[in-house]
Amino acid sequence: MLTLCRHLFDELNRQGLRYCHWKSNVRLTEATEGKTDLDLLVHDDDADAFVEVLRHFDIKQVLSPYEKRFDGIDDYLGFDDRTGTLIHLHVHYRLILGQRYLKNHHLPVEQVYFDHLTMNDGVSVPCPELELVVLIIRAHMKIDGVSLLKHAIKGLSDHRYTAFPADIEQEFDQLIGRIDEAKLRVVFDRLALPLQLDLFLDFITRFAARRLLWRDLLRFQQQLFLGLRDYKRSQKMRIYLVYMSRIFRYSRIGRPFVRTEKKRLIDEGRIVALVGADGSGKSTLAAELHRWLGWKLQVRSLYLGIPKKRWVEALSFLIRGTIKIGLSPIAHFFEDLLWLLVARCRFAVWRRSIVERSRRGVVLFDRFPLRSFFDMPEPMDGPRLGTRSISSAFSTWAARHERSDYEHLTPPDLVVVLRASVDCLRTRKTDIDMERHRMKADAVNAVPRADGVVLVDAEQPYAQVLLAVKRAVWNSL
Secondary structure, eight states: OOHHHHHHHHHHHHTTOOEEEOSOGGGHHHHHTTSSOEEEEEOGGGHHHHHHHHHHTTOEEEEOOGGGOOTTEEEEEEEOTTTOOEEEEEEESSOEEOSTTTOOEEOOOHHHHHHSEEEETTEEEEOHHHHHHHHHHHHHHTOOHHHHHHHHHHHHTTOOOOSSOHHHHHHHHHHHTTOOHHHHHHHHHHHTOSSOHHHHHHHHHHHHTTOOOHHHHHHHHHHHHHHTGGGBSOOOTHHHHHHHHHHHHTSTTTGGGSOOOOBEESSOOEEEEEEEOTTSOHHHHHHHHHHHHTTTBOEEEEEOSSOOOHHHHHHHHHHHHHHHTTOHHHHHHHHHHHHHHHHHHHHHHHHHHHHHHHTTOEEEEEOOOOGGGTTSSSOTTSOOGGGSOOOSHHHHHHHHHHHHHHHTOOOOSEEEEEEOOHHHHHTTOOSSOHHHHHHHHHHHHTOOOBTTEEEEETTSOHHHHHHHHHHHHHHHO
């Protein structure tokens, strides 16, 4: 169990708050290790105290995409400071269930959960009888027509198949092996749902014997929705049009036409830039940070080095060619044009980052033209034309506009400066000129600590550097 999870649950238990990890407890160990989500049901009367505990552990609320937001359910992300692992909490104040992408039913049985709790490794969980009954309801609600058809076809050919995913079958097997039928009857009566107990007992018997037919599932599903019709959150037909549109959105046909969204920050987005000399690990760290945050958050990685475009290659070829045949004025023109277009391109990338931040996303920059680099003989990712002699009116015009583009770039919310000596950097990167490498390392190492600037010793082992960067990024969110 992650240290964060251990301390969180210890504090919830110490304060006597009413909560439980209400489903998928067969994977509770994985959830408390940050590998899957934590699904917590919290008593309404303890909601404010629960949120205060989350704040104490710097667990931050995040916002799900519109189609995945439901009343009574909030999302939170936490950060385990010892390992750098994220945890994702689904916090339920009401038991909202339903078909995939819809969740149109509210079962008012929250109090039954809090009356039938037990402890599993320091985490409050429902008794297996209650978890099994609700799992049967949840699983049947999510069965779709395609899965039923597969079940029927494979059943005719004596292939074992059920319409449930493998992880749900695993939960069924584990829970069925742990229940006491007498207690199951008591719990079912306490739920007071307009459903027949025999329907559930028949399902348990058939599933355990592996004699579950597609028509058994269909019959159960029909009686389930009929019995729970008064528990719908919305009785309007429009809700099913929304359901169909979401099925299309996430289908193989619709997915290419719809942008997939992840969770976003609550208040505003963040722009984070990694700055360092060649060999400091910027690109590797940027990719790792994207995987780490992108597990749940909407993250966009952008590059502010020289654009990897064909026009850059073409202009570079023309510059070399004209110099080789002695046409220096033309070479200077092409060089002015190259750096002006590079500045324009970087400005456009920066504009995209501002838009993404306004939409509460996280932007990761590999490199950024800090103003403290502008006065270098060859500024890192900054204006180049003002650093050499002006050869024409076009050069003057281009230098002025290039400088303007760079000066319009506002600083990121967080700059992570990867500091390392040139001797260390040379052990990792040797394909650039030694003097240029030294110049870049000196410029990076001269960046002072300030608000929004975090200095990281990039000479440490990679795991320590990554953890330090993760801590800095998490603190900035």
